[in-house]
Each structure stands twice: as C-alpha cells, then as structure tokens.
Amino acid sequence: MKKLSIIGMPMDLGQMRRGVDMGPSAIRYAGVNERLKNLFDEVHDLGDIAIGRPEVAIDAESNLRNLDLVAEKSQLLANQVDQVVQEGAFPLVLGGDHSIAIGTLAGVAKHYKNLGVIWYDAHGDLNTAETSPSGNIHGMPLAVSLGIGHPLLTEVGGYNPKIKAENIVIIGARALDDGEKELIKEKGIKVYTMHEIDRLGMTKVMEDTIAYLKEKTDGVHLSLDLDGLDPHDAPGVGTPVNGGISYRESHLAMEMLAESGIVTSAEFVEVNPILDDKNRTASVAVALMGSLFGEKLL
Numbered sequence: 001m002k003k004l005s006i007i008g009m010p011m012d013l014g015q016m017r018r019g020v021d022m023g024p025s026a027i028r029y030a031g032v033n034e035r036l037k038n039l040f041d042e043v044h045d046l047g048d049i050a051i052g053r054p055e056v057a058i059d060a061e062s063n064l065r066n067l068d069l070v071a072e073k074s075q076l077l078a079n080q081v082d083q084v085v086q087e088g089a090f091p092l093v094l095g096g097d098h099s100i101a102i103g104t105l106a107g108v109a110k111h112y113k114n115l116g117v118i119w120y121d122a123h124g125d126l127n128t129a130e131t132s133p134s135g136n137i138h139g140m141p142l143a144v145s146l147g148i149g150h151p152l153l154t155e156v157g158g159y160n161p162k163i164k165a166e167n168i169v170i171i172g173a174r175a176l177d178d179g180e181k182e183l184i185k186e187k188g189i190k191v192y193t194m195h196e197i198d199r200l201g202m203t204k205v206m207e208d209t210i211a212y213l214k215e216k217t218d219g220v221h222l223s224l225d226l227d228g229l230d231p232h233d234a235p236g237v238g239t240p241v242n243g244g245i246s247y248r249e250s251h252l253a254m255e256m257l258a259e260s261g262i263v264t265s266a267e268f269v270e271v272n273p274i275l276d277d278k279n280r281t282a283s284v285a286v287a288l289m290g291s292l293f294g295e296k297l298l
C-alpha cells in the first residue's frame with residue numbers, strides 16, 4: 001500500500017523576501033493533488049502547519065533573523081513529519097523557504113540510522129551565524145542538520161545531529177560562501193557543482209549519486225530548492241543564480257531517482273509566487289514531483 005501525505009509549510013521567516021509563505025498555495029493551485037493522485041494508492045493532503053502572521057525580529061545576541069520563531073515552527077513541522085513516517089506514508093513537504101528543512105529532517109531522520117540527503121540547490125545552505133553573510137536561516141539548514149549552528153536550531157526534534165556528512169550529496173551548487181567551502185572540505189561532503197554537471201552530464205551525476213547513497217544509507221531525503229534550476233526555468237525564487245540546472249536535466253534526475261526507488265521523503269522549497277511568472281515555478285515543481293513519483297509518458 002503506497003501512501004503519500006502532503007504537508008504545507010508556509011514559512012518565510014528564514015529570509016527577507018516575503019511571499020515564499022504562499023508557496024504551498026501556489027503548488028496546490030498548480031495541481032499537486034490531482035497530479036499525484038494516480039501514482040499512489042492514497043494521497044492525503046494534511047493542509048498547512050499553522051505559522052500565523054508573526055512579527056519578524058532579529059535575535060540581538062546571535063544575529064540570526066527570526067531565530068525563536070523558526071525554531072518554534074520547525075518543531076511543529078518535525079512533529080507532523082514524524083507522525084506521517086510512523087504511519088508508513090511518504091512525507092512530501094511544500095515550502096516555504098529552505099529553513100523548513102530543519103523541521104523536515106528532524107521529523108524524518110529519527111526513523112533512519114543512516115539517512116541520506118540529496119540537496120538539489122544552487123547553494124550549500126551550510127552557513128552558521130558566524131559565516132553567514134545575511135543572517136538568514138534559509139542559508140543554514142544543512143549545517144544545522146549536521147549539528148552545526150545555534151542550539152535552538154540543532155536541538156529541534158530533541159536529538160542532534162540528524163545526518164552524517166558522508167551521507168550528503170549536493171547537486172547544482174554554484175554560489176557558495178567562503179565558510180561553506182571550508183566546511184565542505186573539512187567534512188568531505190560530496191558536491192556536484194554545475195561544472196561537474198556540465199562535464200559529466202546529469203545521467204552520470206545521478207548514476208554516481210544513486211550508487212553512492214545506496215551503499216551507505218537506509219533511506220534518502222530529497223531536499224529540492226527550486227533555485228537549483230536555472231532562473232529561466234524557475235524564475236519565482238528569492239535568491240536566483242544564473243547558470244543553473246535545466247528543466248530537462250531536472251526531469252531526468254527525478255526519473256532516475258524514481259527508477260532507483262531510494263527516495264523515502266521529499267520537500268520542494270523556495271517557490272515564491274510574488275516573484276514568479278504566472279505560477280510557472282510552482283508548475284515546474286509539480287511536474288518534477290510527477291517524475292519523482294514515477295509518472296511515465298508511455
């Protein structure tokens with residue numbers, strides 16, 4: 001029995017551009033439920049995590065924007081995701097900015113000894129308060145999940161760390177801060193930058209990624225930031241970076257993941273309808289979900 005549970009996380013507190021809180025609505029409007037209905041025995045849309053309309057505030061001590069709120073709301077998401085996994089359903093989380101991965105991973109990782117993570121993104125999201133150029137928590141969730149960062153964030157879910165550096169594969173990187181580069185080297189994190197994607201081709205990148213993760217992990221979380229794609233294909237994102245992964249390469253990547261059967265949870269983040277062009281980015285997200293869950297033309 002294949003069950004999918006969809007959870008909306010309408011949170012925009014991890015960065016400064018308002019609008020990404022409307023991501024879950026935009027993705028639903030683009031037809032996520034209808035698209036995935038036939039690919040599972042059951043699809044349950046659990047609605048949105050309650051975020052409300054909190055006042056934004058910079059934590060004076062650590063310079064982390066909206067620290068307390070992000071920690072508090074992440075815990076709500078972690079609880080919901082945890083419950084979905086316990087029920088034996090596949091959790092699909094709709095963002096929201098990428099800080100929501102703190103909660104998603106906190107909910108998922110307690111069910112796996114060796115959770116793998118595919119971080120499909122232009123960025124590494126490996127900053128800490130010390131290395132961050134912006135104070136934006138959406139640039140930090142991968143570090144936080146490794147146990148590096150403010151304790152209010154690393155302790156979401158009540159355990160820490162969530163994942164191991166050797167179980168991570170970053171795909172699509174083309175904008176890394178100096179501190180992130182150092183952390184990648186220090187921890188030996190596997191990264192396919194745009195250079196490798198151009199050079200090897202997406203087929204080889206995904207073959208290698210799948211083989212690498214299959215060997216060492218007992219589950220794989222896909223954290224897909226729409227800014228991993230080129231801004232021509234996914235314009236509705238808050239931190240676009242030119243020279244990204246194409247729409248077609250992304251479909252290929254999702255289809256290869258579907259074939260491999262390794263993915264056990266997923267989130268699609270950073271869709272910002274205010275910055276989008278007629279909901280195109282949300283539609284791209286939904287189309288990619290179709291491929292990820294095994295949609296075929298023939």
Ligand SMILES: NC(=[NH2+])NCCC[C@H](N)C(=O)O
Pocket residue numbers: 097098099123125127132133134135136138139140175177225227239270
């Ligand atoms: N999830 C994202 N879009 N992250 C963008 C992060 C940008 C920059 N590295 C920062 O830390 O501020």
Ligand SMILES: [Mn+2]
Pocket residue numbers: 098121123125138225
């Ligand atoms: Mn990101």
Ligand SMILES: [Mn+2]
Pocket residue numbers: 121122123225227228239
């Ligand atoms: Mn990004």
